[in-house]
Amino acid sequence: MARYRKLGLAPVAALATLSMMLAACGSSTPSSSGKLQASAPGITATTILIGSHQPLTGIAAPGYDEIAPASNAYFQYVNAHGGVYGRKIIYKYLNDQYNSSITTTVVRQLILQDHVFAIFNGLGTPTHLAVAPFINAEKVPDLFVASGCACWNAPSTWPETFGWQINYIREGKILGSYVAAHFKGERIAYFYQDDEFGLDGIKGLGYEIPASQVVAKEPYNVNAANPAAEVGTLTAALKASRAQVVIAFAVPAFMALLRLSELSLSYSPQLVSSSVGSDPITISGLLNAYAKKSGSFGDSLIQGMITDSYLPSLGDTTNSWISLFTKIHNEYIPKLPMDGNVLYGMAAAYTFVQAMFKAGRNPTRQDLVNAVNSGLPQGVSVAPYAYSATDHDGITGAYIAEIEKGVLVPLGPTQVTDNTPTGAVTTYTTAQPAAPTSGIP
Amino acid sequence: MTLARNAGLGIIACVVLLVLCSKLDAYRQYQMAQVAATVVAVAGLTVLIGVSGQLSIGHGAFMFVGGYATALLVLHLNWPLALAIVASAVVAGLAGGVMGVAAARLRGPYLAGATLMLAVALPAVAYQWQGVFGGDQGLDFTVNTPGFLGASFQLTEWQGWVCCICLVIVMVLLANLLRSRIGRSWRALRDNETAAALAGLNVARLRVLAFMLSAACAGVAGSLLAMTMLNVTPGAFTLALSIQLLTAVVLGGLGSLAGAVWGGIILVLVPPFLTDFAASHGFSSASASVPIAGYGLVLIIVMLVFPAGIQGGVRRLLGPVAPAATGPVSAIGRRLARRLEEGSTTDARQEGVDKEGTRWPDTAN
Amino acid sequence: MQEFVEFTLGGVSDGVIYAAIGLSLVLIWRATRVLNYAQGGLAMFTSYIALMVINATGNYWLGFVVALAAGLVIGGVVERVVIRPAAGKPHLNTVIVTIGLLILVEGLAGIIYGSKNRSFPTPYSIVGAKIGSFDLGEGASPSAIFTAVAVLAAAGLLAVLFRYTPVGLRMRASAFSGTVAQLMGVRVGRITTLGWALAGLIGALAGMLVTPQTFLYPNSMDSIFVLGFTAAVIGGLDSPGGAIVGGLILGVLLNYVTGYVGSNLPELAGLALLILVLMFRPSGLFASTATRQV
Structure with a gap:
C-alpha cells in the first residue's frame, strides 16, 4: 500500500486558487528580450525536446493512441506560428505498450540518453507510477500526467510531477452530488475498475451518496482473460x-x-459514467455494428447517459476552443476522428505551451516547474487549475452533461470541489475564457 | 578442479564486466543491468528446456515471484539486498518445485498449456490481495549504494555491478552443474527417458529438480529486474514476457549457456532500437507495428535458416576447433565461452547426435 | 435463480467459443503434432478481412463466407510456407515459428488496420430470450444460439468427415503414423495441408463468433486463444469431443467464479482446474490411450 498517499490538507478553495493565480501571473512576466541560448538539457537556441511514454500498440492503444498525435499536431501548429519564443517543440513519444516495465526503459532512454527537457503527458496510472520516482530523482519536470490519479498531487515527495485532468476523487464527488440530488431514495449500484482509477472514483461517490442507497458494488478486472464474459456476469449481478x-x-x-x-x-437502469468512459464517438463507435441487429444503433444506446466533462463539449460548435482545435485537426491530422481523445491531446498540449511561455525565454528545468507552481490561468478547461507550490492537482471541476444524439449537452453550470470528504461541491460561475485568436497562449 | 577453473574464469569475467560497466553512461549501465538480469532468466530456462527436456511457456511467473519477494523483503523487513536476492531465489525455487511436482507427469503441449496458464493467472494474485501486493501499481522500494563506494557513486552503476556479479555467479554454478552428475542425468533423461529410468535414475525427482533450479534462476532475474527498476508491478510480468524468454532461449541456441547470453542481449537491446526506428518514421500506431511484424518475420526466418540459433551459427562459423590463441585476453575469452557451452555441447558431440551439436527434446512443443 | 441461469447459459455460450478454438488446435495437433500458437492471430486476421467485406457490401453472410474461405486458404498456405520447411528441424523450432507467425500477423494487422478497436457485427440480435417474465440472459439470445449451433455443426461435420469419408480415413491414418500411412500410399503431405486448412477454417469461424464481444484489434484474440488452448488441453489434444467438453467446463467455471467469488479470480480458478485435471489425466480428460513417448 506504499502508493496510497494520504492527501491531507492539500486542497485549496476555488476562489483562493483564482486569486493566487492572478497574483502569480502578475509577478512573473517573462522577459521579452535576450539571446536564445541552450539554457537546459533538451533546449537549444532553436528547439525544445520533450518526451513521453504512450501506448501506441497493445491493449490500451485503441483510442489512447490518438492522444499523442493530437498533442503533436498542436505543437506543429505552434511551431508553424512562431513557436515558443521562436523555438520549435520536438515531441518524442515512445511506445510503452501500457507495460510498466517498458515504460521504465523508455523513460530512462528519454532522460538519460535523449536528454529531454521535460516529460509531458505520460499516459497511464500504473505505467507512470513506475517512473515517477525516477523522473523526480533526475529532477526532470513531469508535466500533466495523462491520468486522473490523485497520487500525482504529492509536491513534497514528487516536486516535479503535476496532474492535469480532473482527478477521480473530485470527479466522483461531482457525479455523486448530482446523483444524490436527482435520484433521491433510488437504488444505486457501482460498476468500477478494480484499481486506483475505480477505487478513487467510488471514494468520491461515497462522500456524496448515502451508503444506504448503494445496493451493489461490482468491481471488474481490466486484465480479465475474457472481458465480455466477465462484464456479462457482473451485469447479471447488477440486475439481480x-x-x-x-x-x-x-x-x-x-x-x-x-x-x-x-x-x-x-x-x-439510468447509466451514469465518469468522463473516462463516456466519449460519445468512441463508445457509439464500439456499439454501432453490434447493436444493429438488436433493433438499436450506437448513438441510441448511449442516448440519455449522464456523465461529466472538464473540457468544452465537441457538440458546441460555437465554442472558440472547439473551433480552434477542429481547425488544427483538419489541417494536421485529418485521418483521425475528431473525438474526445484528440480534444484531450490538444488541450493538454495547449496547457504545456502555456507553461513554457510562462517559464521564460531561456528557461531551466526549475523555471518550468516554478512556472506551474505559481499557477496557470484557466484556458482550455471549464474550471480553473489547482496548481500552486503546495498543490499539484490540475483541473478542479467539471459540468454534468447528458448524451443526446451523440454529443454532450450540459445539464448545468460547472461544479468545482476539492479532494476532502467534507469539502462542498459548489457552482463555478466565472465563464470560460475564449481561445486566443492566434490559437497560441 | 573444474570448479576451481570455472570459478577463476568467473572472477576474471566479473572484473571485466565491472570495469566495462564503470566506463558506460548511466543509460548504458541500466541496459547492462537489464541484459545481465535477463540472461540469468534465459540461462535458467535454457537448462530446463534444452538440458532437462521440459518446456515452460510461463517462466515470467517465477520472475514475478522473485520480484515481489524482493520488494516485500526490502520494503517491510529492510533486508539487505544480497540476502533478499538469495531469498527470492529460494522462494521462486519453491514455487517452481510446486509447479514441477504438478508438471512431473506432463509432456509436450500439456506442460506448455499448464505453464502458459500459470503465466496468465499468477499476476491476478497481485490484484486480488491489493493490500499486500499493491494491485495494479505494484510496490516501490529503494536501493542505496553502499557507503564504502563513496557518496558520488552512481546508483545505475551499482545496479549494473550487482546484476553482473549475480550473472557470473549463476553462470559459474550452472556451468558446473551441467558438467556434474546431475547435468549428465538430465541429458540422459532428455535423450531417452525410459533408458534413463532403466539405468536407475529417479526421473520424477530429476525433472522436479530442473524445474526448481530454473525457477530459482527466474526468481533471481525477477529480483534483479525489480532492483534495477526500483519497483514491481503485475504489468511487468505479462504472458508476452514469458514468450519472449522462450524465443530468446531458442534464438540464442537451445541448451547453451553462451546462447542464453545472445538471447538476453537481443531481448533487451533490440526493442529500444526498434522503438527508435518507429519513432523516426512518424510515431503512429501503424509505424509502431512495423518493428513488431519485423520481429515476427525475423523469428521465423532464423528458425528456418539457423535452426540451432545464434550460438549454433557462431559455432558453424568458427568451425569445429578454435584457431590458435593470438593473445591472452582472447584465449581467456574463448576458454570462458567454451566452458559456458561445454555442459551441453561436448557430450552431445561425443555422442554424435546431430551436426548442429545440440540435441533437441522430442517432447517439447 | 435467474442470476444462476444467466451465469450458466452465459458460460455455455462463452465456452462454445473456447471449444471452437480448441477444436482447431486439435485438428492441427492430430495432423502434424504441432501446437499452432498463431491460431488466434490468424482468426483475428480473417475477422479483419470479413469486416472489410461487410463494410463494403453491407452483407454479413458474404463476409462470413469470405472469412471462412480465407481461413481455409491461409491455414493451408501457412502449412506449406512456414511449417513444412521446419519439419526436419527440432520440434521446438516449429513452436517458435508459430509464435513468430503470431507476432507477424499482429504486426501486419497493426500496419494495415491500425490499433483502433472496431465494432464487429452479429448476424442476429443479442437480446436474451424470455420465458414469460423469466429472463434467460445473453446466453439465450438468437446470436448466442447461432454461435452454439455453428460450432456444434462444424464439430459434427468434422466427425462425419473423419469417420465416413476416404479423406477422413487418410487423415486419421496420417495422424496415427505418418510413415505407415505413407507406405500405404497416402499422400501425407496433402493430407497434412488439408488438416491445417480445415483448422484455419474452424479458427476463422471462432473469430467471427467471438469478435463481436472482444471488439476487433490486433491483439483481440490473444486471451481467447489462451482459453481455447486450455480447453483443448483439459479435453485432451487428440480428442475433438474433448475440446468441446473442455470448453464448456471452462466457460461455465469462469462465469461462476466471476459471479460468486470475485472478478480477479477466474484465471486462477482456470489454472487450478487445469492442474487438477492433468494431475489425474496427464493427457487430458479424453486421452484415447496412455501414450508415452520413448
Missing part, C-alpha cells in the same frame, strides 16, 4: 440487485461491454 441507477468508473471498452450486456439482459 435491482439497482435503478448504475454509476460506472470504467474505460471505454468496458463501458461499451456494460451497455451491451444490459441490452442482452433486458436491463435498463
Whole structure:
C-alpha cells in the first residue's frame, strides 16, 4: 500500500486558487528580450525536446493512441506560428505498450540518453507510477500526467510531477452530488475498475451518496482473460440487485461491454459514467455494428447517459476552443476522428505551451516547474487549475452533461470541489475564457 | 578442479564486466543491468528446456515471484539486498518445485498449456490481495549504494555491478552443474527417458529438480529486474514476457549457456532500437507495428535458416576447433565461452547426435 | 435463480467459443503434432478481412463466407510456407515459428488496420430470450444460439468427415503414423495441408463468433486463444469431443467464479482446474490411450 498517499490538507478553495493565480501571473512576466541560448538539457537556441511514454500498440492503444498525435499536431501548429519564443517543440513519444516495465526503459532512454527537457503527458496510472520516482530523482519536470490519479498531487515527495485532468476523487464527488440530488431514495449500484482509477472514483461517490442507497458494488478486472464474459456476469449481478441507477468508473471498452450486456439482459437502469468512459464517438463507435441487429444503433444506446466533462463539449460548435482545435485537426491530422481523445491531446498540449511561455525565454528545468507552481490561468478547461507550490492537482471541476444524439449537452453550470470528504461541491460561475485568436497562449 | 577453473574464469569475467560497466553512461549501465538480469532468466530456462527436456511457456511467473519477494523483503523487513536476492531465489525455487511436482507427469503441449496458464493467472494474485501486493501499481522500494563506494557513486552503476556479479555467479554454478552428475542425468533423461529410468535414475525427482533450479534462476532475474527498476508491478510480468524468454532461449541456441547470453542481449537491446526506428518514421500506431511484424518475420526466418540459433551459427562459423590463441585476453575469452557451452555441447558431440551439436527434446512443443 | 441461469447459459455460450478454438488446435495437433500458437492471430486476421467485406457490401453472410474461405486458404498456405520447411528441424523450432507467425500477423494487422478497436457485427440480435417474465440472459439470445449451433455443426461435420469419408480415413491414418500411412500410399503431405486448412477454417469461424464481444484489434484474440488452448488441453489434444467438453467446463467455471467469488479470480480458478485435471489425466480428460513417448 506504499502508493496510497494520504492527501491531507492539500486542497485549496476555488476562489483562493483564482486569486493566487492572478497574483502569480502578475509577478512573473517573462522577459521579452535576450539571446536564445541552450539554457537546459533538451533546449537549444532553436528547439525544445520533450518526451513521453504512450501506448501506441497493445491493449490500451485503441483510442489512447490518438492522444499523442493530437498533442503533436498542436505543437506543429505552434511551431508553424512562431513557436515558443521562436523555438520549435520536438515531441518524442515512445511506445510503452501500457507495460510498466517498458515504460521504465523508455523513460530512462528519454532522460538519460535523449536528454529531454521535460516529460509531458505520460499516459497511464500504473505505467507512470513506475517512473515517477525516477523522473523526480533526475529532477526532470513531469508535466500533466495523462491520468486522473490523485497520487500525482504529492509536491513534497514528487516536486516535479503535476496532474492535469480532473482527478477521480473530485470527479466522483461531482457525479455523486448530482446523483444524490436527482435520484433521491433510488437504488444505486457501482460498476468500477478494480484499481486506483475505480477505487478513487467510488471514494468520491461515497462522500456524496448515502451508503444506504448503494445496493451493489461490482468491481471488474481490466486484465480479465475474457472481458465480455466477465462484464456479462457482473451485469447479471447488477440486475439481480435491482439497482435503478448504475454509476460506472470504467474505460471505454468496458463501458461499451456494460451497455451491451444490459441490452442482452433486458436491463435498463439510468447509466451514469465518469468522463473516462463516456466519449460519445468512441463508445457509439464500439456499439454501432453490434447493436444493429438488436433493433438499436450506437448513438441510441448511449442516448440519455449522464456523465461529466472538464473540457468544452465537441457538440458546441460555437465554442472558440472547439473551433480552434477542429481547425488544427483538419489541417494536421485529418485521418483521425475528431473525438474526445484528440480534444484531450490538444488541450493538454495547449496547457504545456502555456507553461513554457510562462517559464521564460531561456528557461531551466526549475523555471518550468516554478512556472506551474505559481499557477496557470484557466484556458482550455471549464474550471480553473489547482496548481500552486503546495498543490499539484490540475483541473478542479467539471459540468454534468447528458448524451443526446451523440454529443454532450450540459445539464448545468460547472461544479468545482476539492479532494476532502467534507469539502462542498459548489457552482463555478466565472465563464470560460475564449481561445486566443492566434490559437497560441 | 573444474570448479576451481570455472570459478577463476568467473572472477576474471566479473572484473571485466565491472570495469566495462564503470566506463558506460548511466543509460548504458541500466541496459547492462537489464541484459545481465535477463540472461540469468534465459540461462535458467535454457537448462530446463534444452538440458532437462521440459518446456515452460510461463517462466515470467517465477520472475514475478522473485520480484515481489524482493520488494516485500526490502520494503517491510529492510533486508539487505544480497540476502533478499538469495531469498527470492529460494522462494521462486519453491514455487517452481510446486509447479514441477504438478508438471512431473506432463509432456509436450500439456506442460506448455499448464505453464502458459500459470503465466496468465499468477499476476491476478497481485490484484486480488491489493493490500499486500499493491494491485495494479505494484510496490516501490529503494536501493542505496553502499557507503564504502563513496557518496558520488552512481546508483545505475551499482545496479549494473550487482546484476553482473549475480550473472557470473549463476553462470559459474550452472556451468558446473551441467558438467556434474546431475547435468549428465538430465541429458540422459532428455535423450531417452525410459533408458534413463532403466539405468536407475529417479526421473520424477530429476525433472522436479530442473524445474526448481530454473525457477530459482527466474526468481533471481525477477529480483534483479525489480532492483534495477526500483519497483514491481503485475504489468511487468505479462504472458508476452514469458514468450519472449522462450524465443530468446531458442534464438540464442537451445541448451547453451553462451546462447542464453545472445538471447538476453537481443531481448533487451533490440526493442529500444526498434522503438527508435518507429519513432523516426512518424510515431503512429501503424509505424509502431512495423518493428513488431519485423520481429515476427525475423523469428521465423532464423528458425528456418539457423535452426540451432545464434550460438549454433557462431559455432558453424568458427568451425569445429578454435584457431590458435593470438593473445591472452582472447584465449581467456574463448576458454570462458567454451566452458559456458561445454555442459551441453561436448557430450552431445561425443555422442554424435546431430551436426548442429545440440540435441533437441522430442517432447517439447 | 435467474442470476444462476444467466451465469450458466452465459458460460455455455462463452465456452462454445473456447471449444471452437480448441477444436482447431486439435485438428492441427492430430495432423502434424504441432501446437499452432498463431491460431488466434490468424482468426483475428480473417475477422479483419470479413469486416472489410461487410463494410463494403453491407452483407454479413458474404463476409462470413469470405472469412471462412480465407481461413481455409491461409491455414493451408501457412502449412506449406512456414511449417513444412521446419519439419526436419527440432520440434521446438516449429513452436517458435508459430509464435513468430503470431507476432507477424499482429504486426501486419497493426500496419494495415491500425490499433483502433472496431465494432464487429452479429448476424442476429443479442437480446436474451424470455420465458414469460423469466429472463434467460445473453446466453439465450438468437446470436448466442447461432454461435452454439455453428460450432456444434462444424464439430459434427468434422466427425462425419473423419469417420465416413476416404479423406477422413487418410487423415486419421496420417495422424496415427505418418510413415505407415505413407507406405500405404497416402499422400501425407496433402493430407497434412488439408488438416491445417480445415483448422484455419474452424479458427476463422471462432473469430467471427467471438469478435463481436472482444471488439476487433490486433491483439483481440490473444486471451481467447489462451482459453481455447486450455480447453483443448483439459479435453485432451487428440480428442475433438474433448475440446468441446473442455470448453464448456471452462466457460461455465469462469462465469461462476466471476459471479460468486470475485472478478480477479477466474484465471486462477482456470489454472487450478487445469492442474487438477492433468494431475489425474496427464493427457487430458479424453486421452484415447496412455501414450508415452520413448
